[in-house]
Amino acid sequence: MPTLPPEHSPDSARESHQARELAESFGSDPDRYDRARPRYPEAMVDAIVAASPGLDVVDVGIGTGIAARQFRAAGCRVLGVEVDARMAQWARQQGFEVEVAAFEAWDPAGRIFDAVISGQTWHWVEPVGGAAKAAEALRPGGRLAAFWNAGQPPTELAQAFAEVYRRVAPDSLAARWATAAAQDAYSMPHQKVVDGIRAAGGFGDPEEWRFDWERSYTRDEWLDHLPTTGGHAQFSAATQDAVLVGVGAAIDAAGGSFPVRFTTTVVTAVLREGHDRHLEDHLRPGGYVTGSK
Template identity: 85%
Template sequence: MPTLPPERMPGSPRESHQARELAESFGSDPERYDRARPRYPDAMVDAIVAASPGRDVVDVGIGTGIAARKFQAAGCRVLGVEVDARMGDWARQQGFEVEVAAFEAWDAAGRTFDAVISGQTWHWVEPVAGAAKAADVLRPGGRLAAFWNAGQPPTELAQAFAAVYRQVAPDSLAARWSAAAATSAYSAPYAKVTDGIRAAGGFGDPEQWSFTWERPYTRDEWLDQLPTTGGHAQFSAATQDEALAGIGAAIDAAGGSFTVQFTTTVVTAVRSR
């Protein structure tokens, strides 16, 4: 199931960056979020680090530190900026310095950095104001890199998941996402990020990089991560239970485990000299 919201929230004229209550819903269970969310491929981290002029990094929406740990392991010094204080507290427990603020309003206090990264979060940032802030805090030649995982279960299982969501929550984000291929669900947000970078100025031409990888899931592992996704974030307890029961039954019928094919896409641009 794709894990990036569509360009607009269902039943609302708001853009994703205006849906602050959904953006801040993931901190309700940071332990589960940290345990269950998919990671990012080493090849992506290595490519971003190699294409940046140094190792000072700001992680926008650091969350529990999933991406930050990868960049730290690659030799980077990571500062987190996080809108949700609960997530910020969890990342601090992992040893990261975190400043709680919306990135667009964050005061860098004159500090500059070699890279601004954002894993699975930039769609919550106003695209032009966020890119302008990134340009302000990047050193000449510094790199903005926003990236997302899009995961696709096997076709028959994805269809079974979609049938569950249509039954238990037909108007939900989960129902919409499960009905779309991961790549098509992501095309509009990627374009919006690219347009925001161009409109903000201060950057060279944006690029898209893609990295493919896969991860096996057991039934329990898949059910563990579903409540951490935007599609489940605003389910009632009863709807959550019904959805998880249906998804679990579909996985049991498919043999109890499966492999998800992931594509991690990076939208990136270099700060003009």
């Protein structure tokens, strides 16, 4: 099952950045979220740090600090911006300074940074307003880097997972995501991010970087991970239990553990030298344009 929601909710005409109740569902169990969510490849962290002019970083949607800890370990000074106060408090307990705000409405207060990063989060940000806010916060030559993990279990097991969702919760978002995973038809919201960066102005041409890696999951690890994914956010307790029983049985039948092939993709762009951040004022009558918050 992919670890990233699609850019459009399959059962709604809303854009993902407008689905605030889903975006804020992850803070209901931050301990599980931090424990079970996959990390990011060190090669990606090193590439972003090496391509940035310095070590001052804003982490948009810092969550529990999964990406932030990796960037801190690489020598960065990380400030978090997080819309969910529960997640923000968890990250503070990991030693991070975190400001609670939707990123589009966040005030950098004159502070300038070398990189704006966003792990598994930028699809919750209004694309143009978010990119414009990043331009406001970056120094010339600074880098915006939004990145996502997407995981693919072995095909037969992915199909077995999809069948569980079709049987237990056929009309759910999770059922549709699982079916997309089984068909290897998953796509990330990269074009919308690229379009937002271009529309905001000030950045050079966006690039996409890709990092392929693999990790093995045991049955218990995968069942711990599943409730942290967006497709499970609105399940009743009974539905959640039925899904976990069915998925657990499928994993047992496959031998109790399995590999997941991950692709981590980065959409990134550099703020042009000589960029005047005041040129974006037309985007923000009293504040940057945002989606529903």
